[in-house]
Amino acid sequence: MGSTSGHSNSGLGRRDLIKRSAALGLVTIPTMGFLSACASGDGGAGGSKVEKGKVTKTNPLGVNETAALEVVIFDGGFGQQYAIDAEKKYNAAFPKAPKVKHKATQKIQSELQPRFNGGTPPDLIDNSGAEQMDMGVLVGKKQLADLTPLLDAPSVDDPNKKVRDTLRPGIVEMGQFDGAPVWILYYAYTVYGVWYSQTALDRLDAQYPETWDEMLALCEKAKKQGIAGWTYAGKHPYYLPFSLYPFIAKIGGREVLDSIDNLEPNAWKHPAVKAAFEAYYELYKKGYILKGTPGLDHIQSQTAWTKGKALFIPNGSWVENEAASTMPKDFNLAVAAPSGLDASDKMPFGTIWASGGEPFIVPAKAKNVEGGMEQLRIMLSEESSKNFTTQVKSLTAFNGGTDGIELTPGLKSGVAALEKAGENVVNPRLQDWYVKLQKEQIGVAGLGEMMAGRLTPAEAISKIQGFADKAAQDSSVKKYKHQ
C-alpha cells in the first residue's frame, strides 16, 4: 500500500500514466456508452422487395409464392404457440415458400430498433409488451405499411365477406392515426372494467352494484366484515382509468372522452370528469380502499384481491391469466361495466371499455409486405381465432369465434359484458396516442396522488389539465384526433 511520491524526473511516470488513465476510464465508461448501441444507420441500404405474385381467388393479396416470410412475436402473456400454428397454415397455403422464419422475444425494441434504423425490418411484428416501439413515432416516420389491402381482401372463411367486416367494433378505427390508412391490426381483444369474484359477492349476499350509491353501500357492508371495497395497482395507477374512463363516458357521454383524447382545452374540466373523480375520491375518504394500496404493484394488488382482501379491482381481461396462480378454484371471476352515478347519466349501465391488444404491424420497408398481410389474414380466420382463444383465454379481433369452445369464467363474463354493452363500447385512445401523458402524468402524478389522498379531485383535475395542455403545445409530440 505504500507509495513513493515526488518523482524526480519530470516526464510521464508509470504511476501517473496508470492513475490518469484509470481515472479517465472510471469516469467515462458507465455514463452513457450504452447509447452507442442504437446509433442510427444510414437507412437507404435496406432490402429490395420481393416481386409481387399473381392475384388469384385463394391468393387475393398477390403473395409471391416462393418468397420467404419473417415473423417476430412478442413472447409475453399470450406466448407464441398461436403464431407458430398460424405460420404452419401459411406454409400449407404456399408450399413453395421456405419455412416461415419465426422469432419470439420480449425485447421487441432492442431487437428491432436497429433493423428499422438499418432499413431491414421483418415482415410481420407483434409490437407489444414493455418494450413496445412507439406507434405514433413509427407512423409519423412512415415506417409502417397501410393494411387497407388486407382489410378489403376477402376473409378466409367466407370469400364474399371482406376481412374488414369480420372484425369487432373499434378494431379498424384503432389502427388509424390520421386519416384513412390503417397502420395497425390489434389481434387480441381486451375487455376493461371492474373485476370481482362472484363468490365473494354471494357471500355478502350482494349483486354487482349498478349505481354509485349501491356501490358505496356494498363497500360499507364489506368494511364491517373487514373486507376492503377496492384495491388497484397503486404503483401503476394508470390501471385506474380502465374503469374510470368508461365511468366518465357513462356520466357525460362519449364526447367527453373524445375531447380528452383530442387534447382539447379544458376537456378535463367537464362536470362529468369532476363527478367521476369525486366519486372515486369518496372511496378513499370513506376508507373503502385496501390499506397500503398505493404501495402495491399490479401483481401484489391482484394477489391481495384474489385472497379476498378487497372486492373490486380495475383491470383488463388478461388478469384471468395473470392472476391464475393465486386465484382460488371457486373464485368465479367476473367483470362488470362501471357502476353509474345516477339517473341523469348520459349512457346506460353496461357502457364498457373494450379495445384491441397485441398490435401487429407490417413494416413499410419489409421485403415481403404481402406475405405479412397474408399471415394476418390467416390469423383472422375463425379457426385460428378459436385456437388463440382456447390457448390463452382471450378474445381476438375476429368477431365471434367463441362458439363450440369452453370458456373460462372470466372470458364468459367478458363476452356477456360485451353483449350487454352492445353499441355502448367506448375506446379511449390516450394510452396508445400519448403514452407518457396517460401513464406517467395522468396515471402516476394525477390519479395515483388523488387516490392516495394527497390531492383533492379539484387539484388532480387542474394538474392533469396542465399536463394535457403542455402535451398539446409540445411540438415534438405528434398529435392525433378522433375521426
Place this chain on the structure above:
Amino acid sequence: MQHGKYRFIVGFLAAPLALYAVFVIWPFVQSIYYSFTDWTGLSPDFSMVGFDNYARLLDDDVFWKSLQHSLLFALVLPVVTIGLALFFAFMINVGGRHRKGAAISGVRGSSFYKIAYFFPQVLSIAIVALLFQFAYNPESGAINSALKAVGLGDVQPLWLGDPDLALWCVMAVLVWSTVGFFVVLFSAGMASIPKDFYEAALLDGASRVTTFFRITLPLLWDTIQSGWVYMGILALGAESFAVVQIMTTGPGGPDYSTTVMVLYVYQSAFRDGAAAYATTIGVALLVVTLAFAAVVMKLGRRERLEY
C-alpha cells in the same frame, strides 16, 4: 530509457486506445451530435435542430427534479456508504477488545461479519431490488409485518408509495447492497497498515477514536478517495437506474419523487421515442458526472504519506 520512452508507451497503448476510442470516445461524440437533432430512435431519418433540445431541457420540470435527485444520490450515498463501511471495517480489524498476544484485533466474530457484509455484493442488483420491493409491500411486506409484530400496528407507512419516503427507501437499498464491498476494500487497506503504528499509539494512551482519525483514516485516504468516485458514479449511473426502474411507482414516482437522470434518459429514448432528447439528458449527465469526479479529486488532494 528516457530516450524513445513515448514511442515505447505508444507502441503498447495503440491497440487498447483504439478500442477505447471506438467503443467509448466515439459513442460520446455521436451522442453529443445526436443531441442537436430531432432523431426519434425509430427511423433513420432526422434533421438538425440546433439547440432546441437544450432549450427544452432547461424548461423541463422533470429534468430538474431528476437532476436534483441524482445530485442527492451522488452526495448522500457515498457519505453514508463509505461512513458505514469505514466504521464496520474499523470494528472488524481494529476495534475489538485487547487480547493477549495481539496489539489490535477485530470484534468477536469479525471474520463472520466480513462474509456477512460481503454477501449482498454477490446478488445482482436486480434481485436485491425485487427482494426489497417485497419487503416494502405495505400490505403484507416484511417490514410492516415486523412493525405489526412488535405492536406498532398503527405505524404502517406506504414506503415506496409515499413521496416523502420513496427516495430514502431506494437509497437504503443501494446502501445495503454496496456497503459490503467497501467493508472488504477498506479491510484490505487496513490490513496493510503496519501494526506497529497502532501499538505505538495505544502505548501512548490513544483511544480507539483517536487511532481511527489519526492513523487509519490518513493512511487509507487513497482507497477512500477512489471508493468515493466509484460510489458516486454508481449512484449517478447504472445501479440507481436499476433500483428506481424496478422498485418505484411508475417508475420514477410517486409524483416524480424518485426519478433520476439515467431513468429519464431511458424513458425518453425507449418509451417516448425521443432518442435525441435522451442523448441531450445524457450529455447533461456526462457534465454532472465529470463535475462530480473533478470535485472529488480536487477536494481529496492531499499530501501523500510514505510509510
